Amino acid sequence: MPAPAGLCCKPGGFHIDPVRPVERAVITHGHSDHARPGHGAVLATQETLDMMRLRYGDNFAAATQAIRYGEEIRLGDVTVKFHPAGHVLGSAQIAVSCKDTCIVASGDYKDAPDPTCAPFEVVSCDVFITEATFGLPVFRHGDAADEVNKLLASVALFPERAHLVGAYSLGKAQRVIALLRAAGYDAPVYLHGAMEKITRYYESRGVALGDLRPVKGMKKADLAGTITLAPPTAISDIWTRRFPDPVTAFASGWMRVRARARQRGVELPLVISDHADWDGLTATIGATGAGEVWVTHGQEDALVHWCKTRGLSARPLDLVGYGDEDDSETLPAGEDTEA
Amino acid sequence: MNRFAELLDRLAYEPGRNNKLRLITNYFRAVEDPDRGYALAALTGALSFKHAKPGLIRDLIAARTDPVLFALSYDYVGDLSETVALMWPKREVNQNESFPGYHTGGTDDGPQTHNLHNNPPPPTLTEVVTTLRTLGKTELPKQLARWLDELDETGRWALLKLVTGAMRIGISARLAKTAAGALGDKDPHEIELLWPGLAPPYLDLFAWLEGHGEKPVNRDPAPFRPVMLAHAIEDTDFTGLDASDYIAEWKWDGIRVQAVSGRDERGNMQMRLYSRSGEDITKSFPDLLPSLRLAGTIDGELLVLRDGRVQTFNVLQQRLNRKLVSPKLMKDYPIHLRAYDLLADNESDLRELPFAERRARLETFVKKLDDARIDLSSTIPFDNWDALKAARADPAGAGAGEDAEAVEGVMLKRRDAPYLPGRPKGQWWKWKRDPHVIDAVLMYAQRGHGKRSSYYSDYTFGVWTSGEDGEQLVPVGKAYFGFTDEELVQIDRFVRRNTTEKFGPVRHVVHEPNQGLVLEVAFEGLARSPRHKSGVAMRFPRINRLRWDKPPREADRLETLRQILKTESTAAGSH
Numbered sequence: 001m002p003a004p005a006g007l008c009c010k011p012g013g014f015h016i017d018p019v020r021p022v023e024r025a026v027i028t029h030g031h032s033d034h035a036r037p038g039h040g041a042v043l044a045t046q047e048t049l050d051m052m053r054l055r056y057g058d059n060f061a062a063a064t065q066a067i068r069y070g071e072e073i074r075l076g077d078v079t080v081k082f083h084p085a086g087h088v089l090g091s092a093q094i095a096v097s098c099k100d101t102c103i104v105a106s107g108d109y110k111d112a113p114d115p116t117c118a119p120f121e122v123v124s125c126d127v128f129i130t131e132a133t134f135g136l137p138v139f140r141h142g143d144a145a146d147e148v149n150k151l152l153a154s155v156a157l158f159p160e161r162a163h164l165v166g167a168y169s170l171g172k173a174q175r176v177i178a179l180l181r182a183a184g185y186d187a188p189v190y191l192h193g194a195m196e197k198i199t200r201y202y203e204s205r206g207v208a209l210g211d212l213r214p215v216k217g218m219k220k221a222d223l224a225g226t227i228t229l230a231p232p233t234a235i236s237d238i239w240t241r242r243f244p245d246p247v248t249a250f251a252s253g254w255m256r257v258r259a260r261a262r263q264r265g266v267e268l269p270l271v272i273s274d275h276a277d278w279d280g281l282t283a284t285i286g287a288t289g290a291g292e293v294w295v296t297h298g299q300e301d302a303l304v305h306w307c308k309t310r311g312l313s314a315r316p317l318d319l320v321g322y323g324d325e326d327d328s329e330t331l332p333a334g335e336d337t338e339a
Numbered sequence: 340m341n342r343f344a345e346l347l348d349r350l351a352y353e354p355g356r357n358n359k360l361r362l363i364t365n366y367f368r369a370v371e372d373p374d375r376g377y378a379l380a381a382l383t384g385a386l387s388f389k390h391a392k393p394g395l396i397r398d399l400i401a402a403r404t405d406p407v408l409f410a411l412s413y414d415y416v417g418d419l420s421e422t423v424a425l426m427w428p429k430r431e432v433n434q435n436e437s438f439p440g441y442h443t444g445g446t447d448d449g450p451q452t453h454n455l456h457n458n459p460p461p462p463t464l465t466e467v468v469t470t471l472r473t474l475g476k477t478e479l480p481k482q483l484a485r486w487l488d489e490l491d492e493t494g495r496w497a498l499l500k501l502v503t504g505a506m507r508i509g510i511s512a513r514l515a516k517t518a519a520g521a522l523g524d525k526d527p528h529e530i531e532l533l534w535p536g537l538a539p540p541y542l543d544l545f546a547w548l549e550g551h552g553e554k555p556v557n558r559d560p561a562p563f564r565p566v567m568l569a570h571a572i573e574d575t576d577f578t579g580l581d582a583s584d585y586i587a588e589w590k591w592d593g594i595r596v597q598a599v600s601g602r603d604e605r606g607n608m609q610m611r612l613y614s615r616s617g618e619d620i621t622k623s624f625p626d627l628l629p630s631l632r633l634a635g636t637i638d639g640e641l642l643v644l645r646d647g648r649v650q651t652f653n654v655l656q657q658r659l660n661r662k663l664v665s666p667k668l669m670k671d672y673p674i675h676l677r678a679y680d681l682l683a684d685n686e687s688d689l690r691e692l693p694f695a696e697r698r699a700r701l702e703t704f705v706k707k708l709d710d711a712r713i714d715l716s717s718t719i720p721f722d723n724w725d726a727l728k729a730a731r732a733d734p735a736g737a738g739a740g741e742d743a744e745a746v747e748g749v750m751l752k753r754r755d756a757p758y759l760p761g762r763p764k765g766q767w768w769k770w771k772r773d774p775h776v777i778d779a780v781l782m783y784a785q786r787g788h789g790k791r792s793s794y795y796s797d798y799t800f801g802v803w804t805s806g807e808d809g810e811q812l813v814p815v816g817k818a819y820f821g822f823t824d825e826e827l828v829q830i831d832r833f834v835r836r837n838t839t840e841k842f843g844p845v846r847h848v849v850h851e852p853n854q855g856l857v858l859e860v861a862f863e864g865l866a867r868s869p870r871h872k873s874g875v876a877m878r879f880p881r882i883n884r885l886r887w888d889k890p891p892r893e894a895d896r897l898e899t900l901r902q903i904l905k906t907e908s909t910a911a912g913s914h
């Protein structure tokens with residue numbers, strides 16, 4: 001199944017999350033390394049299709065078809081069924097069944113609660129294709145609510161400073177805002193220009209995020225004591241000069257490792273991840289009942305090793321082209337850098 | 340322990356001094372006795388217990404995790420304590436957590452249903468510290484494992500930092516004391532004065548700081564007295580000053596210290612050496628202690644003397660920050676105290692007396708000591724400012740003789756000035772010699788920290804030398820201050836527009852003979868350095884001026900620096 005363009009399903013005649021233009025693409029979620037423009041036909045959830053349209057314009061694909069969670073569609077000799085992946089709004093795992101074999105391509109997923117998207121669902125299968133972004137036992141993400149409390153404690157301690165939270169604009173930013181609201185923070189949350197469109201889209205899909213305002217045009221002094229969300233690339237650049245003595249926070253699973261946080265010059269690391277952590281990955285693999293596990297993008301070695309110690313057959317897929325969305329360098333130019 | 344761990348965690352990431360202070364003070368305010376006292380002890384390095392070795396921690400984790408997974412993790416994280424803290428397995432997992440996270444949604448998961456901490460409450464900092472003090476070596480692994488089971492990731496990280504004695508979070512003892520002082524609006528000097536009489540967990544100190552206890556009394560027989568400091572004098576300052584009101588001395592380029600001797604209640608003489616911030620540095624200079632046999636307090640400069648000649652700061656540096664002081668070190672770098680002032684003579688405090696009177700008492704005191712390791716700082720005779728200016732320009736001819744290279748400038752002290760802590764206005768002035776100045780070319784720039792994180796504010800600069808490929812620039816130093824805010828903006832803009840390559844936070848900036856930015860760099864001295872490609876290391880380099888007018892090809896050459904180095908080392912070298 002692995003092919004240069006990504007995961008390929010020959011009997012069904014389609015690719016899953018292809019990194020190059022293909023005739024027929026089935027897409028798990030809207031992050032730019034999974035959802036690329038230029039395919040012939042695209043099958044995805046309505047949300048994922050909408051996000052692709054927001055990013056790439058109306059002509060991102062020749063034809064599109066929306067599918068709901070739980071809905072089954074026949075493609076060639078196989079059937080595909082979408083299940084929630086809990087990663088971001090509209091994210092899905094794709095179950096591909098052919099005769100008596102079921103393969104689940106889970107895309108990116110997390111099993112932790114997230115008020116901004118449908119919760120992860122375990123899908124029993126024979127072959128489970130899992131990501132391994134945080135596939136090392138040092139990655140345990142803990143409760144995201146505790147991390148947001150850390151942010152709020154810092155805002156209380158430094159009321160004269162602005163708090164800048166670096167967060168990927170699709171998914172992470174909205175989750176952080178929702179967590180802030182759940183923690184009782186009801187002051188306005190300010191947004192970097194690059195995340196306004198997608199955040200407003202979340203709101204249009206019924207995700208309540210409270211009072212949101214563009215940071216553009218705000219007076220420097222008025223930003224003291226406020227929280228602003230910005231794409232990861234923005235939090236250490238010239239753009240930050242509009243804030244009074246900013247505290248630089250960054251919401252990412254990578255923040256678990258101090259060297260990663262320091263490398264970015266982060267002063268307030270917030271361990272909030274939209275990917276499953278080590279416990280989540282291993283628990284999910286066990287729960288699917290799959291006898292065979294294919295491991296893609298991330299720390300494949302450790303997870304493959306773990307599977308083998310559990311008597312599961314496992315192999316890395318070595319697919320190229322999928323990054324972690326927090327490593328902004330892998331983003332297409334212009335995605336997050338514009339003010 | 341969790342509160343303390345949170346504090347350490349936050350401090351480890353916070354670059355700003357004032358923000359660090361705020362975090363620590365806030366912790367002292369929020370946390371009760373005796374935990375906060377032990378935290379203060381940990382931050383000031385006042386805790387001593389036998390530290391756990393990394394080998395012990397390796398053994399603990401090896402018994403609990405898969406070796407392949409540990410190796411991959413350690414390789415990724417790069418720090419043993421942190422790897423262990425992060426991957427330490429949870430000891431027991433509740434039934435409903437064995438497959439964590441299959442919540443039906445984010446709305447109904449109630450208050451903190453997946454609290455992953457284990458059942459027994461995590462240890463308090465007090466419990467950890469007091470247990471570690473008494474624990475035998477054989478019991479340590481078991482106890483440590485128990486605590487690691489009970490703490491969360493950050494708690495485990497902090498615990499391992501604490502027990503291995505490797506905190507390294509950029510907090511000085513002084514900073515921690517300043518933060519404690521802020522609890523009661525007290526000057527850190529006041530705490531420094533009391534400090535030698537205090538012991539963890541500092542209940543009396545905190546009671547006083549919070550206004551519900553008497554001020555603790557320092558019964559130390561050899562207490563530190565806050566140091567008096569000088570202002571740098573500017574040309575414009577002289578107009579209001581009368582030369583006859585002042586006494587001038589050489590400003591020696593060593594370490595300012597306070598040498599204190601006093602008898603304890605049993606009549607034994609206690610000798611102590613303090614840095615100018617009040618840090619006890621006695622242990623580093625055992626060879627000076629026998630010379631401090633008269634009760635009193637000398638303010639002076641620590642120097643290395645060989646054959647009666649003062650060595651440069653580079654030589655003295657070999658004696659600094661040493662934990663072990665070998666006989667060879669003491670022999671090769673003989674320590675000496677040059678006395679500037681006398682703050683106490685036997686039991687009597689002289690600080691209220693005018694400087695001229697203290698100086699007379701000092702002369703008598705030093706004479707009475709009659710010790711080769713302690714001498715008097717000589718005064719410079721002068722009738723007017725021009726005469727002193729001439730002396731400053733030529734210390735060798737004005738009395739400093741062969742020691743002139745160790746002279747940093749001159750000191751001016753008002754004859755009638757009492758000894759006042761801090762930097763009182765108009766009493767003492769320092770008039771440094773002009774620094775060395777070279778023109779160097781900006782080669783690399785790095786992002787700053789904190790407020791400067793959006794600016795390229797750390798600059799590596801180089802000078803020309805002839806290499807295999809012809810003329811090339813070789814880096815000779817790094818500077819991150821000296822420029823104005825406006826100049827910083829200008830350099831930052833230049834860096835962004837003239838970057839040739841990027842490596843993480845570092846940018847290569849164009850540096851060609853006809854293209855690039857020339858920086859006028861001022862520095863205090865040079866040392867030979869095998870660690871640097873150029874073979875020289877600058878002392879106290881800073882950006883003096885931006886030379887937009889100068890093409891890089893006209894910048895200085897390495898030979899110029901070698902010449903300065905030669906002059907400096909002939910002056911210093913008696914070997």
